[in-house]
Amino acid sequence: MAKVSLDKPSxxxxxxxxxxxxxxxxxxxxxxRDAHMGLTRFDEFRSSLGISPSMLxxxxxxxxxxxxxxxxxxxxFPPREEYRLTQSGKDISPVLFVLANWGRTHKSSxxxxxxxxxxxxxxxxxxxxxxxxxxxxxxxxxxxIRQRKS
Numbered sequence: 001m002a003k004v005s006l007d008k009p010s011x012x013x014x015x016x017x018x019x020x021x022x023x024x025x026x027x028x029x030x031x032x033r034d035a036h037m038g039l040t041r042f043d044e045f046r047s048s049l050g051i052s053p054s055m056l057x058x059x060x061x062x063x064x065x066x067x068x069x070x071x072x073x074x075x076x077f078p079p080r081e082e083y084r085l086t087q088s089g090k091d092i093s094p095v096l097f098v099l100a101n102w103g104r105t106h107k108s109s110x111x112x113x114x115x116x117x118x119x120x121x122x123x124x125x126x127x128x129x130x131x132x133x134x135x136x137x138x139x140x141x142x143x144x145i146r147q148r149k150s
Contacts, residue, residue, distance in 0.1 A: 022062065022063075022066045022068070023092070023095075025059065025062075027049070027051060027055060027056075027059045028059050028062060028063060029096070029099075030049055031045055031049070031056075031059055031060065031063060032063070032068065032085075032089065032092055032096060033096055033100075034048050034049065035069070035083065035085050035089065036085070036090075036093050036096060040082040040083055040084060041074075041080070041082050041083075042056065042057075042060070042080075042081075042083075045060070045083075060083055063083070063089070064083070066088075067086055067088045067089075068085065068086060068088050068089035068092070069083040069084060069085060069086060069089055070083075070084050070086055071083060071084075072084055094129065094131070097118060097127055097129040098129045098131060100116075100118065101128065101129050
């Protein structure tokens with residue numbers, strides 16, 4: 001997996017660069033997407049994604065090592081494990097929804113006949129994510145931003 005090198009001080013201090021060192025891989029993001037849709041088992045991920053077993057093993061290992069999944073044994077004979085989202089893994093869901101919404105808006109084509117739509121499981125209403133600043137309630141992206149050292 002191509003990881004972002006955090007050797008440069010400006011990157012080592014950047015939360016985006018540090019996050020991309022884990023999430024900057026397409027397979028990791030798609031595995032996380034599927035986990036949020038309820039998949040937990042190796043064969044489920046493999047079937048959903050069409051990913052090679054060795055690639056899936058590496059990516060699941062990364063997600064476990066980074067604390068986004070925890071492995072739990074569900075069968076002793078034969079030994080089988082499932083991958084459950086940790087709180088850290090659950091906390092990435094808003095990013096996935098915002099990324100999916102951006103992709104539907106900016107990367108869709110007329111060939112995309114069946115673009116997945118995410119719906120609230122209780123209300124049945126389509127989820128249309130926005131990101132707001134917790135302190136002001138203002139939608140992020142509607143105003144210019146700048147960075148300051150903390």
